[in-house]
Amino acid sequence: NVTRYYEFTISRGRISADGVLRDVMLINNQFPGPVVEANWGDWIQVIVHNNISNPFEGTSVHWHGQVQKNSPWEDGVPGATQCPIAPGHTYTYKYQAELHGSSWYHAHYSAQFTAGVAGPLIVHGPSALPYDIDLGPVMLSDWYHIPYFSIVADAVGTNLSLIPPTSDSVLINGRGRFNCSDASYSSSDEWLSSNIKSNITWTCVDDAPLSSFRFQAGKTHRIRLMNHGANGVQRFSIDNHNLTVIATDYVPTVPYTTDVVTLGVGQRTDVLVTALGTRDAAIWMRTSAPGGEPCGGSSNPETLAAIYYQDADVTTLPTSSSSASYNSSDCSNDVLTLTTPEFAITPSSNSWTQDLSLTLELNSSGIFEFMVNGQAFHSDFNVPLLPQAAAGNLTFHPEWNVYNFEQNTSIILNLTNNMPLTHPFHLHGHNFYVLAVGEGNGPLGATSEGPNGGPGFTPGATWDGTVVNPTNPMRRDTIIIPPNGYAAIQFELDNPGVWPFHCHVAWHLSGGQAINILYKHEDIPALPYGDVAETCVDWEYYTNHTVV
């Protein structure tokens, strides 16, 4: 198998993705980042330079959905598998493309992925799928004009109303359009502390360029949808065209046809689209974050990208209107009975069940945190968990939220969402079976006084133990847990290591909504500890000798 070589330089930059100039972080000055592409079984090597300065920040890159079976130390999570890549330093990731399909990579340091450090990760599989043209990645994302650290600061603050921020735009492949006279422009501006406000250049240009794609009449096109946003659930459709779903995350599914695809942050869906228009047709693809909480807290901006057939006039914009039908207040994935994996696997029957209760609570210092079983996750960048566990040091601080399943063979996580918020939960290192997902039925919103004087929420609905498709349940690596709802997932403990399991909403993750799953520490593959240790030596030196 060959090795595919890439080199990333991560630095600060400024772009106007939607017409509004904004401070961002870029890989090789590109947004979204460069496509990383390989064939199934190839090795992927990426040299990552941290050139983030003024101010300096650490960084890391995570390869979302790749299972890192023989290389758990390459998972790219500061505090779990490595120390952050210190400013001015370099780390080289090398891992095998063990799963094929469509995914993305992103920084796993704070909420940097929402600042622009994200890009597509495409692994070509062996199968001859029934399509003619690969349109490549179509990346969907909400977009915020204010810097991520300011939103993160509010998410772990004292004001509940600031926790779900308003998205200013939605982007398709890094492009969207903001209406410069939009009221939300000034209202999002209001949230900023004055010192941040004075550092932002609020230039806005109307009619920013949109992304565009080509269709060939009569041909079938593969579109690789991914939600690399911060918060909003995306709803994707193409005017007057059906979408045939062939994979969810890295798992090929029995094909089914729909007119709208829903993706939570971190999720991917591969669809086939047969171009049934005339040779001169021009139509819109569109995506929007459903309006308001519980679907993502956005003000429901929609964005468009043009699709031009081969003889279409590319100098004029399409004029089609939406043909998709959906309930605008529903933000769930498609029902589990629709999404059956192509290759059947029956979950093992001797599993251990761990209940996990998700809450938003004031902590003892009066700050809101997203808690799992009453504890928010706080990492210690100087003490990554994987090398600790591999060395047999199994004493962990409670704030590290380590769940040690040691010698079990299979685990069920039974999650109850006691919040009127949507949580796309992602597990590193595995595809999991989705045994059941359910909506809550209580009223949305605070109902009573909760712990530490915070808001009390309607308790989430609970799973009754019924499994959908028990001999071949849906599998994927990220699942939307509905507001006040539940989800039950199961996975086999076949990849010894330390694996984060977290909500992929940037503000919820930064607010502590994460645990780390450890098992079979004695079977963790030997670490090429030189490399990981070096990130820690560099990071410790950096944090002790901050050069201003």
Ligand code: C2O
């Ligand atoms: Cu997309 Cu913890 O990752």
